[in-house]
Amino acid sequence: MVGRRWWVPWLWLAPALILVGVFLLYPSIDTFRRSLLDARSQDFVGLDNYRFIIENPQPLVSDTHVALWNNFLWLFVFTALTVPFGLVLAVLTGRVRYEALAKSAIFIPMAISFVAAAVIWRFMYEFNADIGTANAVTTQLGGEPTAWLQDKHSPLSFVTDAGPDNLPGPLQLNNFSLIIVGTWMWTGFAMVVLSAGLKGISSEILEAARVDGGNEWQIFWRIIIPILSPTIVVVATTLVIQALKKFDLVWVMTGGRFDTDVVATLFFKEAFVIRDFGVGAALAVVLLMWVVPVMVISIRRFQFQEETR
Amino acid sequence: MAVADDIDRPTMGEAPGGGSRRRRLHFARIPLHVAVIGLALLWSIPTIALVVSSFRTPEEIAGSGWWNAIKTPFDWTLANYDAVLSQRGLARAFLNSIIITAPASTITILVAAFAAYAFAWMRFPGRNLLLLVLVGLLVVPLQMTLIPVLRLYVALSVDVEVPLLGGKLFGTSSYPGIWLAHGAYGLPFAVYLLRNFFGGLPRDLIEAALLDGATDMQVFFRIVLPLSMPALAALAIFDFLWTWNDLLVALVFLGDPNLAPMTLRIANLVSSFGASYQVLTAAAFVSMAVPLVVFFALQRYFVQGILAGSVKG
Numbered sequence: 001m002v003g004r005r006w007w008v009p010w011l012w013l014a015p016a017l018i019l020v021g022v023f024l025l026y027p028s029i030d031t032f033r034r035s036l037l038d039a040r041s042q043d044f045v046g047l048d049n050y051r052f053i054i055e056n057p058q059p060l061v062s063d064t065h066v067a068l069w070n071n072f073l074w075l076f077v078f079t080a081l082t083v084p085f086g087l088v089l090a091v092l093t094g095r096v097r098y099e100a101l102a103k104s105a106i107f108i109p110m111a112i113s114f115v116a117a118a119v120i121w122r123f124m125y126e127f128n129a130d131i132g133t134a135n136a137v138t139t140q141l142g143g144e145p146t147a148w149l150q151d152k153h154s155p156l157s158f159v160t161d162a163g164p165d166n167l168p169g170p171l172q173l174n175n176f177s178l179i180i181v182g183t184w185m186w187t188g189f190a191m192v193v194l195s196a197g198l199k200g201i202s203s204e205i206l207e208a209a210r211v212d213g214g215n216e217w218q219i220f221w222r223i224i225i226p227i228l229s230p231t232i233v234v235v236a237t238t239l240v241i242q243a244l245k246k247f248d249l250v251w252v253m254t255g256g257r258f259d260t261d262v263v264a265t266l267f268f269k270e271a272f273v274i275r276d277f278g279v280g281a282a283l284a285v286v287l288l289m290w291v292v293p294v295m296v297i298s299i300r301r302f303q304f305q306e307e308t309r
Numbered sequence: 310m311a312v313a314d315d316i317d318r319p320t321m322g323e324a325p326g327g328g329s330r331r332r333r334l335h336f337a338r339i340p341l342h343v344a345v346i347g348l349a350l351l352w353s354i355p356t357i358a359l360v361v362s363s364f365r366t367p368e369e370i371a372g373s374g375w376w377n378a379i380k381t382p383f384d385w386t387l388a389n390y391d392a393v394l395s396q397r398g399l400a401r402a403f404l405n406s407i408i409i410t411a412p413a414s415t416i417t418i419l420v421a422a423f424a425a426y427a428f429a430w431m432r433f434p435g436r437n438l439l440l441l442v443l444v445g446l447l448v449v450p451l452q453m454t455l456i457p458v459l460r461l462y463v464a465l466s467v468d469v470e471v472p473l474l475g476g477k478l479f480g481t482s483s484y485p486g487i488w489l490a491h492g493a494y495g496l497p498f499a500v501y502l503l504r505n506f507f508g509g510l511p512r513d514l515i516e517a518a519l520l521d522g523a524t525d526m527q528v529f530f531r532i533v534l535p536l537s538m539p540a541l542a543a544l545a546i547f548d549f550l551w552t553w554n555d556l557l558v559a560l561v562f563l564g565d566p567n568l569a570p571m572t573l574r575i576a577n578l579v580s581s582f583g584a585s586y587q588v589l590t591a592a593a594f595v596s597m598a599v600p601l602v603v604f605f606a607l608q609r610y611f612v613q614g615i616l617a618g619s620v621k622g
Contacts, residue, residue: 008525009433016424016496017439019416022461023493024446027454034456041460092345095338104608105349108356111604111611112597113554115572119579119593120359123586131586133358136374184355189615196616245450248556252576267452272561277456284452295448302444306437 028288035281049282062274064283066259067266071290073175074182074243074262081183082239083232086190090198091220093191103195107188114185114248121181122253125149148177150258174258181249186242190235197231198224234301237294244290263287363389363590370586389591399592401567402574406599408474409487409559409570410552416492417548418541421499426529428500429507430515440504446497454494455561462486462562475567482565490558495548502614506540507533543614546607550600571596 010017034041035049053064093102109117125148126132135145151173201224209219225232247264250256256265263283271280362375364385369378378385394400427433428440459481466480477483510533518528534541556572563569569577575592604611 004431004525006433009427009431009436012423012427012431012525013439015420016500019420019489019493020443020446020496023458023490024449024454024497025442027457027461028449030457031453089348092341092348095341096345098345102345102349104605106352107608108601108604109352111550111600112356113556113572113600115554115556115575115579116593116597119575119589120355122579123359123362123590124355130374131371133354133374133376136376184352187352192612192615241448245452247452248572248576251556252579255580264450264452268557268560271456272459281456284450284456287450288453291448291450295445298448299441299444302441 031281031284034277035285037278037281039276039278041277045278049278050286052279053282053286062266062269062279063259063261064266067256067261067263067283068286070175070259070261071244071263073171074179074246075240075290077176078179078182078186078243078246079236079239081179082186082190083236085183085187086235087194087228087232089187089191090195091224094195094198103188103191106191109185110188112185115252117181117185118249118252121177121184122149125177146173149174149254149260152259172259174254174260178250178253178260181253182243182246186239190239193235194228194231197228201227233297237297241291241294244287263290359590360594362586363594365389365587367585367587370590389587390595393588393591393595398566399571399574399595402569402571403595405568406553406570406572406596408484409491410549412484412488413491413552414495414545414548416488417495417499418545420492421496421503421544422534422541423529424496424500425503425507426525426533428504429510430528430533431525443497443500447501451494451557455557458490459561476565481562482568484568487558487562490562491552491555494558495551499544499548502544503537503540506537510536539610539613542607542610546603546611547614550603550611553600 036044036046038045038048053068056063056065059065089103089106093099093106096102123131124133125135127135127145127147129135129139129145132145134148139145205223205227206219209223214222245264246262247268250260250262250265251268254260256262256269261269263286267280267283267287270276270283358375361378362370364387365375365378366386366388394403428436462480467478467483468480469478470476471478471484474484477486479485515528515532518532519525523531553570554572555570556576559570559573560576563573566574566577571592575589575596578589578592
């Protein structure tokens with residue numbers, strides 16, 4: 001390479017390093033520190049803030065157990081819905097001539113804000129069946145109007161019947177209503193990335209399989225899915241991160257009421273409404289802990305790519 | 310269409326590759342078309358419901374479903390938009406969104422481009438470690454940073470009113486404060502994306518230019534940036550939409566309601582007006598207009614940005 005003075009690269013990097021240092025690196029370390037301090041970040045309290053999250057002493061003000069459970073539900077259900085939807089749409093739209101148009105329709109929600117999406121879906125979920133689309137369909141099909149965003153009943157009746165139904169159930173309807181909105185927004189992302197992966201599969205492989213008598217179903221499961229699996233992992237990890245950090249949608253649609261809080265909304269309440277920086281910081285650290293496995297995966301993947309460049 | 314003829318045709322025992330086989334496939338594709346069109350419609354219905362409703366009078370919105378309005382498209386009204394833009398401060402919020410987003414995205418792209426050039430074309434100790442830190446930071450939740458940055462802003466607050474723009478000179482409720490915060494939060498993704506693109510440019514070209522005596526600045530501005538326009542466009546769109554659509558950062562750092570962007574203003578409308586949909590639908594559509602225009606005009610770059618950030622190495 002060309003000879004440069006040793007400080008030249010650092011000059012080019014300086015603005016980025018300073019901004020990342022001041023706004024990302026230093027605050028992340030400081031949040032760790034504050035998670036061991038009291039509400040005003042003054043006295044050392046050890047692991048009390050983490051104990052607060054585990055023992056959940058104030059379920060009426062900030063229910064940490066509900067938030068942790070809901071984060072898990074988001075992570076699992078959101079990813080499990082969005083990846084297959086994206087995959088099916090990628091396969092289907094790739095086979096029609098109006099592919100671009102169909103993809104646009106699926107992809108548009110990706111461009112708008114979660115706030116706008118929240119307004120759109122509050123309207124969809126409106127209780128009044130004359131106005132709310134979801135309940136209009138439900139009543140047309142002979143069902144009762146449902147309070148989609150308030151109803152804590154489990155959509156699976158056998159779960160509801162198993163216990164007293166005025167208690168927050170582990171699988172509340174309103175959480176699923178929220179997750180569906182997230183899926184509506186992010187399926188376009190999964191579809192676009194998986195579709196690019198699909199286009200990368202050589203047509204010769206598929207043609208060879210067809211000549212050998214494989215039907216489309218077998219080709220999908222035995223050829224497309226295995227070849228696509230690295231891309232599916234990338235999409236799934238991105239969605240997991242999205243699910244964990246989900247804030248805007250829950251904040252605008254329910255504000256965390258009716259036991260829909262997630263860790264990100266509870267963090268906001270603790271840190272900026274109740275102003276308990278200790279518990280707030282501890283909740284942020286909990287969020288980070290959820291993300292660490294994904295972080296390890298993406299760093300490994302990056303190293304692998306660097307070696308194979 | 311031709312499909313109708315195919316129904317009567319025997320399809321058993323046709324030789325593969327013959328014309329009849331093609332027709333049979335054509336017929337077999339009907340469920341495919343139904344599925345694709347059905348799903349595309351299903352995905353569009355929520356947005357269509359909002360847009361249609363925003364053109365209806367408050368009485369109509371409260372009294373009958375939006376689907377009734379499709380039958381009478383000539384009774385639509387712009388009154389909701391008039392009310393929202395003139396009375397609810399939405400016009401100012403729209404302006405605020407632009408004031409916040411444009412400089413913030415510019416900071417991100419400019420700073421990231423310089424850093425990405427160094428990562429891609431310069432050798433220095435610690436380069437790989439720094440890159441790994443950057444990749445790690447890609448997934449760090451913003452929540453990890455908000456409390457300390459807010460405390461920092463409170464401590465460094467410069468309580469001087471900025472002329473014309475409004476807001477304080479620095480700290481919370483200041484435009485420069487939120488420009489820097491957004492600018493920094495966008496950096497890991499931006500550096501990552503640009504560094505990968507810069508690194509893929511032809512090595513011979515850049516090394517030849519440097520050997521011929523071109524400075525790094527000349528190579529950067531005359532070779533690397535012009536060749537990287539697709540990546541820069543993708544990043545610009547991405548970062549612009551990300552900042553435009555943000556609620557959390559604005560919620561934490563902009564206490565002054567006069568500085569609130571569209572997202573924050575609408576979120577407040579939702580909590581204070583509940584179900585008065587004539588206000589909400591029009592406001593939401595105004596906030597969606599810019600992302601939708603950007604999306605339709607530059608969809609190709611947008612998709613490239615997504616792929617570059619998640620698939621390619």
